[in-house]
Amino acid sequence: MQEQVLSRPATEAGLCLMVAFFSVAGYNALEIFFSIFEIFKRRRGLYFWSMLAATWGIPLNVIFSITSIFTLIPVIPSVIGYLLGYYLMSVSPLIVLYSRLHFVISNPRRLRWILYGIIALSSVIIVSMTIFISCQVAGLEHFRNYRLICWNVTMTCLCVTEVTVSGVYVREAVVNLKPVLRMKGQEGRKLILHLVALYIYVIILLGIFLILIYSHHYVPVLGYHSLVYSIKLKTEFAILNKLICLVRTSTDSFQNPQPPAPNALRNIRFDGCQSILNQTPQRDSDSSTSKWTSKDDIETAEKRSCG
Numbered sequence: 001m002q003e004q005v006l007s008r009p010a011t012e013a014g015l016c017l018m019v020a021f022f023s024v025a026g027y028n029a030l031e032i033f034f035s036i037f038e039i040f041k042r043r044r045g046l047y048f049w050s051m052l053a054a055t056w057g058i059p060l061n062v063i064f065s066i067t068s069i070f071t072l073i074p075v076i077p078s079v080i081g082y083l084l085g086y087y088l089m090s091v092s093p094l095i096v097l098y099s100r101l102h103f104v105i106s107n108p109r110r111l112r113w114i115l116y117g118i119i120a121l122s123s124v125i126i127v128s129m130t131i132f133i134s135c136q137v138a139g140l141e142h143f144r145n146y147r148l149i150c151w152n153v154t155m156t157c158l159c160v161t162e163v164t165v166s167g168v169y170v171r172e173a174v175v176n177l178k179p180v181l182r183m184k185g186q187e188g189r190k191l192i193l194h195l196v197a198l199y200i201y202v203i204i205l206l207g208i209f210l211i212l213i214y215s216h217h218y219v220p221v222l223g224y225h226s227l228v229y230s231i232k233l234k235t236e237f238a239i240l241n242k243l244i245c246l247v248r249t250s251t252d253s254f255q256n257p258q259p260p261a262p263n264a265l266r267n268i269r270f271d272g273c274q275s276i277l278n279q280t281p282q283r284d285s286d287s288s289t290s291k292w293t294s295k296d297d298i299e300t301a302e303k304r305s306c307g
Contacts, residue, residue, distance in 0.1 A: 021223025
């Protein structure tokens with residue numbers, strides 16, 4: 001029998017729990033995949049491609065985790081597929097978070113430092129997981145404790161980074177979109193509550209993930225890891241749609257005092273991550289009213305931050 005690359009199921013309950021997590025994660029990934037092509041009419045931009053990569057990483061991780069555990073295919077193809085899915089599923093959500101920050105942060109230096117941090121952490125994840133799986137395939141059991149410590153530390157850094165970047169996004173969104181939120185009244189307050197609740201929900205999910213890791217429940221962790229990222233991606237779409245409706249209707253009401261048609265929001269289109277806020281509220285230093293900047297200004301700011 002071929003050596004199983006991933007942790008062996010210790011109990012029947014752990015195996016059933018892992019399969020349940022995999023099933024829900026696979027369904028969520030399929031739903032997200034079709035939603036991406038339904039929502040993104042123009043399929044380009046950093047947000048679109050990072051969401052697509054993260055979505056593809058979930059089923060790859062699920063499929064090749066199962067093939068590794070039950071030795072359904074040779075070890076080497078199973079390991080390659082698992083690592084590819086793991087990299088896409090773990091690194092792409094960080095890029096998704098970064099692309100969202102362009103909506104609410106206009107400081108190129110801050111964006112650049114956040115990007116450097118994401119690149120550094122992604123490199124650590126890729127290198128550490130490659131070493132971890134390679135040593136396990138090679139049967140180097142005397143490095144087992146070091147591999148587990150490395151994996152625990154890597155997962156902790158990943159969770160802390162996601163919580164930190166998400167917190168920055170929530171704070172900057174509330175501060176910089178305050179004119180729009182104030183204009184919308186109760187609907188704006190609901191969006192703030194939704195952002196805060198979503199942030200707390202993500203913290204709880206990642207906290208449970210770390211508890212499973214440090215309590216050495218590695219079998220359920222395999223499925224729960226995929227489940228967490230599938231839920232996070234679905235919540236990304238939820239907050240994205242709310243931002244579109246809120247900002248777009250606020251822009252229409254600012255430029256045209258007449259109320260929009262009931263079906264106007266059905267034709268909303270945006271171009272990747274930069275077009276959600278085609279017009280962004282910005283306080284003019286010489287006036288107490290809001291000033292609207294164009295999409296070209298947002299794209300120019302992103303080029304400066306990435307360049």
